[in-house]
Every structure is written in C-alpha cells, then in structure tokens.
Amino acid sequence: MSVFGLTEVIDAVALQAREGRLGIVVLDLDSTAIDTRPRQHRILRDFAAGHGDLQLSELVEQIPEAELGYRIEAPLERRGYTDAASLAALHAFWGACFFTDAYCVHDRANPGAAAFARRVFGAGGLVYYLTGRPEQMAQGTLQVLCREGFPILSGRAVLHMKPDVGLGDHGFKRGAMKEIGRLGGRVVATFENEPAHAAAFLEAFPRAVHFLVGDIRSPQAPEPHPGLVAIPSFHG
Numbered sequence: 001m002s003v004f005g006l007t008e009v010i011d012a013v014a015l016q017a018r019e020g021r022l023g024i025v026v027l028d029l030d031s032t033a034i035d036t037r038p039r040q041h042r043i044l045r046d047f048a049a050g051h052g053d054l055q056l057s058e059l060v061e062q063i064p065e066a067e068l069g070y071r072i073e074a075p076l077e078r079r080g081y082t083d084a085a086s087l088a089a090l091h092a093f094w095g096a097c098f099f100t101d102a103y104c105v106h107d108r109a110n111p112g113a114a115a116f117a118r119r120v121f122g123a124g125g126l127v128y129y130l131t132g133r134p135e136q137m138a139q140g141t142l143q144v145l146c147r148e149g150f151p152i153l154s155g156r157a158v159l160h161m162k163p164d165v166g167l168g169d170h171g172f173k174r175g176a177m178k179e180i181g182r183l184g185g186r187v188v189a190t191f192e193n194e195p196a197h198a199a200a201f202l203e204a205f206p207r208a209v210h211f212l213v214g215d216i217r218s219p220q221a222p223e224p225h226p227g228l229v230a231i232p233s234f235h236g
C-alpha cells in the first residue's frame with residue numbers, strides 16, 4: 001500500500017478505462033486540492049483595516065500567508081495579542097466572510113493538484129470534487145476551479161457541495177459516498193486533509209487507495225488510520 005503513489009492512481013484509472021469501467025477519483029477541495037490561506041489572509045487584512053486597532057494592524061502586517069491554518073485567531077495569539085473582544089469580533093468576521101463567493105475567489109490551487117486532476121481526466125477517469133463548502137459558494141468555487149486549471153467543464157467532472165450550510169461535513173461526506181457508489185464506476189482513490197473523512201472513505205471503499213494530503217487538520221482531528229497513505233502534497 002505504501003508504494004502506491006500518484007502515478008499508480010493514474011495507471012489504475014487508465015486500466016479501468018481500458019476495461020470499460022469508469023475510474024473515480026474523489027478530491028476534497030479546502031486544504032487538499034485548494035489552498036485557502038490567501039482567502040484567510042485577505043479576511044485578516046480586511047478585518048484589521050476596518051477595526052481601528054493599531055496594535056492589531058501592526059501584528060497583521062507581520063503575519064505571512066503561510067502561517068495561517070485552521071483558526072484565524074491563532075497567529076495573533078501566538079504574537080501575544082490578548083484582546084478577547086477583538087479576537088471574538090475577528091472570529092465573527094471570519095464566519096461571515098469565509099463561506100462566500102466574494103472571498104473564496106482569492107483561493108488558489110495547491111501545487112500539482114490541478115495537473116494531477118487533469119491527468120486523471122486524461123486517463124479517462126471521473127474527477128469527483130467532494131467538498132464541505134455550501135452550495136451558496138458554487139459560483140466562486142467554479143470560477144476558481146476553472147481559473148486554476150482543474151477539469152470541470154466536461155462530462156467526467158462532478159462538483160458535489162453541501163446543500164445545507166448547517167449540515168456537518170462528516171455526515172454530508174458519508175451520505176455522498178452512498179451517492180458515489182450509485183454512479184456505477186469504481187472508486188480508485190480519494191484525497192483528503194481530514195483523517196476522519198479519509199477513514200470513512202477507507203471504510204466505504206476498501207479496494208481504493210486513500211491519501212491524506214498535507215498537514216492542515218481540524219483541532220479535533222483523530223490520529224490518522226494506519227491504512228491511509230500520507231503525502232505532503234501533490235508533488236509528493
């Protein structure tokens with residue numbers, strides 16, 4: 001299992017195509033195929049610009065995009081910023097901005113992700129983008145996928161988004177797996193940054209290879225299942 005890499009995924013997709021079956025590759029978007037840190041950075045800077053707190057503004061200027069992770073408050077807290085009311089206001093501002101078309105257009109592809117998706121498509125596979133983003137972000141998400149070179153304008157690409165913003169990501173993805181199973185193809189590989197979702201994929205599709213990408217995880221993330229293949233990026 002551990003020697004299985006991205007090239008083997010493409011080979012497996014091509015084999016399915018030669019045998020007349022649709023090979024399916026499931027790709028999570030945020031922090032897997034897509035880097036959301038430019039979006040986070042923009043939210044942080046826009047908050048600082050409108051907040052009127054000189055100390056906060058100066059600290060925000062020092063925070064590089066690469067430092068942004070799961071919680072937008074964390075880089076400020078690491079620099080000793082403790083104003084609880086401002087941090088709460090930042091969190092609320094983040095909540096109002098993060099899941100919007102206007103901000104998600106600042107996203108960009110993670111290195112190698114779009115090229116890999118094109119290789120899956122080129123080998124005859126179905127690229128299935130499965131994301132916890134709500135459908136209200138469809139326009140911005142499609143715009144970014146197109147701009148960054150991901151296959152989307154074809155019959156062998158699916159963008160499956162959460163129909164209800166209140167639905168939990170895990171329950172949504174578990175439900176989506178049943179729908180993927182009804183497509184009639186064969187899931188060859190899945191790609192996720194969250195160990196819990198990746199483990200659920202492994203349970204649902206035990207014959208596929210399940211990759212855990214990068215190192216951005218939710219704070220409550222469990223230890224990765226030993227059956228997952230960890231890769232640092234789509235260059236790895």
Ligand SMILES: [Mg+2]
Binds near residue numbers: 028030031032192193
């Ligand atoms: Mg993700």
